[in-house]
Amino acid sequence: MHPILIELGTHDIPGLGTTHLFLPTYGVMFAAGALAAWYWFVARAIRIELPREPVFNLAFYTLLAGLAGAKLTLILVDLPYYVEHPVEILGTIRSAGVLMGGLVAGAAVFWLYARRQNLPVGELCDAIAAPVALAQGIGRLGCLMAGCCYGVASDGWCAITFVSAAAHEQTGVPLNTPLVPVQLIESAFDFALAAVLTIAWRRRPRPAGTVLWLYFVLYGAGRATIELWRGDAVRGLWFGGAVSTSQLFSVAAILAGGFFLIRDRVRRTRLA
Secondary structure, three states, X not given: OOOEEEEEEEEEEOOOEEEEEEEXXXXXXXXXXXXXXXXXXXXXXXXXXXXHHHHHHHHHHHHXXXXXXXXXXXXXXXXXXXXXXXXXXXXXXXXXXXXXHHHHHHHHXXXXXXXXXXXXXXXXXXXXXXXXXXXXXXXXXXXXXHOOOOEOEOOOOOOEEEOOHHXXXXXXXXXXXXXXXXXXXXXXXXXXXXXXXXXXXXXXXXXXXXXXXXHHHHHHHHHHHXXXXXXXXXXXXXXXXXXXXXXXXXXXHHHHHHHHHHHHHHHHHHHO
């Protein structure tokens, strides 16, 4: 674990006072994942003969919306705390936020901008599914480096132990305690999902949008399951801690994806 990639030292900043500056490893990994997904998505769009500039802008606006949505969801799930301590909102800059909230916000902007530019929404949705899974996999490696999104205590052979005081200060991860390596588990799952979605995309399933709905179902099921071994509460817990915010989003994703996959299959059967 290496939460701080580069130390920039302590500096006096007008309005903020003495501030410790550093380049977080998580931020670098997140940026790497976002850029990899961006490049891959644009390359795919060009491959299916869509215009480069609007597709490039589409990816940019979707990324911004995803970032904003993840942060906003994080604040909303613990709104009473942030109302009482508004200055702590600045601390969310260092946090990944609630990923599922970011996906919802990004998807909304993706759909709206694509429609406004008269781009084929279904085909673009299919093209972006695997790149999103890839970005998530890379981002989870950043979570491992930062110590965030950590797992519950475990005495299993694959448990990992965090020892960085900086990570504990930033994320609250327990130190010197073996934990389930949920970051690595989800990263491996995301990479495998990207491979499955790539195979599906290359087969050009019809109607357009099928690969996206497959992503909804598979990612939702995987994420809801992995959440069972999460030990942090920052993403929000409901019903006495039995269900997380991400699990609620996951169930919604499974239901939505399953509905459209079944609907499209029924339609194809009727037309056959």
